Amino acid sequence: MSNYKDVIEKLIEFRDERNWEQFHDSKNLALALSIEAAELNELFLWKKEHELSEVNYEKLKEELADVLAYAFLLAEKHELDVFDIVLDKIKKNAVKYPVEKAKGTAKKYTEL
Amino acid sequence: MSNYKDVIEKLIEFRDERNWEQFHDSKNLALALSIEAAELNELFLWKKEHELSEVNYEKLKEELADVLAYAFLLAEKHELDVFDIVLDKIKKNAVKYPVEKAKGTAKKYTEL
Amino acid sequence: MSNYKDVIEKLIEFRDERNWEQFHDSKNLALALSIEAAELNELFLWKKEHELSEVNYEKLKEELADVLAYAFLLAEKHELDVFDIVLDKIKKNAVKYPVEKAKGTAKKYTEL
Amino acid sequence: MSNYKDVIEKLIEFRDERNWEQFHDSKNLALALSIEAAELNELFLWKKEHELSEVNYEKLKEELADVLAYAFLLAEKHELDVFDIVLDKIKKNAVKYPVEKAKGTAKKYTEL
Numbered sequence: 314m315s316n317y318k319d320v321i322e323k324l325i326e327f328r329d330e331r332n333w334e335q336f337h338d339s340k341n342l343a344l345a346l347s348i349e350a351a352e353l354n355e356l357f358l359w360k361k362e363h364e365l366s367e368v369n370y371e372k373l374k375e376e377l378a379d380v381l382a383y384a385f386l387l388a389e390k391h392e393l394d395v396f397d398i399v400l401d402k403i404k405k406n407a408v409k410y411p412v413e414k415a416k417g418t419a420k421k422y423t424e425l
Numbered sequence: 426m427s428n429y430k431d432v433i434e435k436l437i438e439f440r441d442e443r444n445w446e447q448f449h450d451s452k453n454l455a456l457a458l459s460i461e462a463a464e465l466n467e468l469f470l471w472k473k474e475h476e477l478s479e480v481n482y483e484k485l486k487e488e489l490a491d492v493l494a495y496a497f498l499l500a501e502k503h504e505l506d507v508f509d510i511v512l513d514k515i516k517k518n519a520v521k522y523p524v525e526k527a528k529g530t531a532k533k534y535t536e537l
Numbered sequence: 538m539s540n541y542k543d544v545i546e547k548l549i550e551f552r553d554e555r556n557w558e559q560f561h562d563s564k565n566l567a568l569a570l571s572i573e574a575a576e577l578n579e580l581f582l583w584k585k586e587h588e589l590s591e592v593n594y595e596k597l598k599e600e601l602a603d604v605l606a607y608a609f610l611l612a613e614k615h616e617l618d619v620f621d622i623v624l625d626k627i628k629k630n631a632v633k634y635p636v637e638k639a640k641g642t643a644k645k646y647t648e649l
Numbered sequence: 650m651s652n653y654k655d656v657i658e659k660l661i662e663f664r665d666e667r668n669w670e671q672f673h674d675s676k677n678l679a680l681a682l683s684i685e686a687a688e689l690n691e692l693f694l695w696k697k698e699h700e701l702s703e704v705n706y707e708k709l710k711e712e713l714a715d716v717l718a719y720a721f722l723l724a725e726k727h728e729l730d731v732f733d734i735v736l737d738k739i740k741k742n743a744v745k746y747p748v749e750k751a752k753g754t755a756k757k758y759t760e761l
Binding site: 315316317319320323324327330331332333335336338339340343344346347350351353354356357360362365368370373374375377378379380381382384385387388391393394395396397398399400401402403405406407410412415416417419 | 450
Binding site: 336341344345347348350351352354355357358359 | 681691693694
């Protein structure tokens with residue numbers, strides 16, 4: 314069973330074998346991430362809600378993997394623990410979106 | 426030390442306490458991810474290369490966490506192992522970007 | 538009644554009064570455009586098809602205007618006529634999406 | 650010389666010949682716009698400032714045209730005048746970014 318440490322090591326090995334660290338500043342990593350996010354979204358473009366299950370599963374895996382890869386590389390660059398930052402953000406969101414106000418509504422916290 | 430299993434459990438708990446699963450179809454999760462990716466990019470907008478280290482570190486953590494949260498929720502929805510799919514994609518990219526062709530160049534594989 | 542020439546003149550005047558041309562290289566203009574596009578998308582996030590008419594009309598105008606402003610500035614920078622390039626693209630798309638194949642389907646041309 | 654009216658007529662003719670209006674709700678048009686914006690950004694990905702002039706000019710025209718086409722269609726759907734909304738937004742931005750505060754700085758208005 315694989316884990317985060319294995320994955321980030323492989324990502325760095327892949328990058329360094331190709332001498333690509335020179336391109337991987339934070340701004341370009343974030344930009345690459347958002348381009349991959351757009352490719353992920355393209356899989357659902359024009360699809361109605363009942364058609365979402367028809368998504369190309371193989372491409373979904375690939376595009377989501379690309380997003381994750383750049384997110385992991387950006388985290389690594391800034392020495393961030395990907396699990397800790399998500400757990401911290403959940404705590405912050407719990408304040409922005411208290412259960413009693415946010416339950417069952419998709420409104421943004423600024424409109425609750 | 427936290428791990429992926431803890432994080433996805435907390436994300437689902439947060440979602441379910443608010444009865445938000447009804448909004449979390451794949452298309453909207455992917456869209457939310459790309460919106461958070463844009464907020465991450467905004468931290469670097471207009472910045473020159475030598476200014477990238479001035480990025481607001483607290484906001485970087487938060488925006489990257491938002492991206493990861495939606496990526497994890499989308500993976501969970503499709504029963505994808507986030508580590509396996511990245512490792513699989515690295516293998517595919519190794520074919521698209523062989524070291525001898527890709528070393529030191531940022532060209533897309535279609536132009537190598 | 539206003540026209541493109543008026544608008545681009547105002548955009549440039551606004552930019553130059555603030556001495557912002559130094560920030561407006563093509564890469565940052567394109568990035569700004571995509572960040573505004575994400576803000577536009579956020580207006581529809583989580584909304585079901587029957588809820589789309591509830592969109593905040595004032596914000597829709599503002600976010601779409603931001604997208605257009607950066608698109609116009611990028612076109613101006615590269616001396617592109619915004620109408621000619623769209624008309625040219627329609628001709629190219631007519632080849633990629635011939636009526637007899639594309640009628641009534643949202644498939645990408647690579648899958649027609 | 651072409652103008653906005655010609656362009657929007659051609660866009661609608663292209664759409665209607667293919668019976669695509671059924672797919673063009675506001676949410677999907679905005680999503681399509683942001684996907685095209687990402688393709689525009691990809692032309693600059695990994696490029697340093699001094700390399701931006703090497704951009705593929707033909708692709709730049711096409712990707713920018715795609716962004717504009719979806720922006721025009723979204724405006725038309727909501728009966729918005731693309732020039733008026735940009736001129737209105739310039740006036741609002743003049744309040745958010747007064748010359749004396751914004752001159753020569755790329756800071757967001759919330760940080761001025």
